[in-house]
Amino acid sequence: MAGWWDRKVVPQIIRLGCGCQKLAELRQPIVSQASGKVLELGIGAGANLRWYDTARVESVTGIEPSPELRAMAAAAHRPQNPALDILDGAAEALPFADATFDTVVCTFTLCTVHDHVKAVHEARRVLRPGGKLLFCEHGLSPDAGVQRWQRRIDPLWASAFGGCHITRPVRETIARAFNIAEWKGGYQPGGMKLAAWMESGVATAS
Numbered sequence: 001m002a003g004w005w006d007r008k009v010v011p012q013i014i015r016l017g018c019g020c021q022k023l024a025e026l027r028q029p030i031v032s033q034a035s036g037k038v039l040e041l042g043i044g045a046g047a048n049l050r051w052y053d054t055a056r057v058e059s060v061t062g063i064e065p066s067p068e069l070r071a072m073a074a075a076a077h078r079p080q081n082p083a084l085d086i087l088d089g090a091a092e093a094l095p096f097a098d099a100t101f102d103t104v105v106c107t108f109t110l111c112t113v114h115d116h117v118k119a120v121h122e123a124r125r126v127l128r129p130g131g132k133l134l135f136c137e138h139g140l141s142p143d144a145g146v147q148r149w150q151r152r153i154d155p156l157w158a159s160a161f162g163g164c165h166i167t168r169p170v171r172e173t174i175a176r177a178f179n180i181a182e183w184k185g186g187y188q189p190g191g192m193k194l195a196a197w198m199e200s201g202v203a204t205a206s
Contacts, residue, residue: 023047023108024047026136026188026198026200027047027048027051027107027136028051029200030105030107030134030135030136030200030201030202031048031051031052031107031134031136032051032052032053033103033132033134033202034052034053034056034057034060034103034105034134035053035056035057035102035103036056036057036058036101036102036103037058037059037061037100037101037103038052038057038058038059038060038082038101038102038103038104038105039060039061039062039063039094039096039100039101039103039104039105039123039126040060040061040062040063040104040106040107041063041091041104041105041106041109041113041119042063042064042091042106042107042108042109042112042113043062043063043064043069043070043073043086044064044066044069044072044073044108044109045069045072045073045076046062046072046073046074046075046076046077047076047107048105048107049073049076049077049078049084050078050081052081052082054080054081054082057082057103058082058083058102059082059083059084059085060081060082060083060084060085061084061085061086061087061101062084062085062086062087063087063089063090063091063094064086064087064088064089065088065089065090067088070086070088073086074086090113090114091106091109091113091119091122091123092113092114092115092118092119092122093122094122094123094125094126096126097126098125098126099126099127099128099129099131100126100128101126101127101128101131102127102128102131102132103127103131103132103133103134104123104126104127104131104132104133104134105134105135106123106133106134106135106136106137107135107136107137108136108137108138109137110135110137110139110168110170110173111137111139111164111165111166112163112164112165114163116168116173117173117176120133120173120176120177120178121176121177123177124177124178124205127205128205129205129206130204130205130206131204131205132202132204132205133174133178133202133203133204133205134201134202135170135174135199135200135201135202135203136198136199136200137168137170137198137199137200138166138170138188138195138196138197138198138199139166139167139168139169139170139197139199140166140167140168140169140170140197141187141193141197142185142197143193146193146194146197147167149194150166150167150194151167153166153194154166154167157194157195166194166195170199171183171185171199171201174203175203178203178204178205179203179204179205179206180202180203181201181203182201182202183199183200184199184200184201185197185198185199185200
């Protein structure tokens with residue numbers, strides 16, 4: 001049952017949930033800053049493709065372990081989008097040489113990777129010196145009361161939503177490998193606080 005759910009239901013949840021207008025409003029100002037050769041971690045169903053500035057972006061390489069989501073992302077690509085290459089792979093073991101990319105985009109991905117710390121360090125490895133990590137994620141709330149409920153609910157939440165964890169400390173994790181140049185955090189209006197703590201910003205590879 002779990003295999004069927006993960007193959008058939010979870011990709012549709014991701015496509016609809018991650019592609020919704022509320023999250024688009026968070027994605028757009030982050031993704032539109034990308035430039036040069038771009039790597040997108042967890043490209044999913046391609047929700048970010050419409051926000052890349054074709055005047056600034058040379059190409060986009062998307063990493064995505066789900067074949068169902070890779071197919072959705074390929075279908076979402078349009079001629080006016082930058083050149084796109086979608087690869088099967090994991091953010092924790094990127095198949096690229098050091099200093100390959102100018103920008104890494106990471107939106108609503110750190111919650112689902114198996115090892116978020118390793119994924120961030122891999123992003124740093126493949127970025128050229130001075131390159132940027134553009135991120136928009138949900139994760140561990142700074143409020144102790146909300147944190148307690150997040151930790152209680154997290155196993156069930158992850159089981160239902162394709163391994164999505166609501167207890168990942170976003171800024172703390174990124175700061176281990178990057179210099180955070182810009183950061184913004186807050187609860188998404190109208191969302192459940194358990195999953196509505198959002199963090200976005202720009203981190204640089206020194």
